[in-house]
Amino acid sequence: MLGHHVHMYPRSAVLGSCKVGNFCVLASGTIVKNQDVPSNSLVFGESPDLTFKPLEESYYYTLVQFKEDQVYV
Template sequence: MQGIIARHWDTAMARLQACIDRVKMWPQGQFNHLNSSQYCQYLYFLSNTIWREERSEEALGVATRLFLLNKALNGIDLFYEIEMPEVFFIGHSVGIVLAKATYGNYLVLYQNSTVGKNHGVAPVLGAGVILYPNSAIIGRCRIGANTAVSQGTGVINRDTPGNCMVFAGTAGELTIKTAKRPLIDDFFRRGSEL
């Protein structure tokens, strides 16, 4: 196990550091293993890097152990085969469940948020999507760039235009309001890529 981790350590740490350096509330150039959000992302990047680069039975066993450790320590269901974006932020990991979906860069996740499949169909999330606590994106959804899903809102088999905020409406409908500014800028140091 130690040999497998050692072989992939540098790559995983480079991926983690690139992510940490883009998050505004975290000091650049530093990984704090006592910051539970950073440690959660570290365990994901390490397990995912091992899975990407080495498919031996022993390596998959290590990746599985790291996934299970992350689940036990942080209450997150983030399997190592899921391709998370290069830059993402986990505010509070407890209760987050993520399916194999398409995730755009600069993703923000808070507690009890879910991205899931419906009848085998997974959502596609654009860049700069924010899922506030207890929100969900499920099924055949195309979530436009810079969409913020408000607390307690479920987007199921629906699309969003992007540059918007999504709220739970009446009778199961959604209320979509144009965002006055990119909320994603509160979270990340970024260039003009969004």
């Protein structure tokens, strides 16, 4: 299950039974398999050796270049 405002860079994947929190960024090449990701996290690596870095909501918007007039689904 993916939370709100999850940004997945190219070649990242969420496989199996996973719960990805809100305002998360999965770096390029990140593979999450049968593992949960806490909200407000920058994630990189491959399961089970994922690395989580805390991510403030305001910094999230600078990473993904979010614009209010765009609709993300």
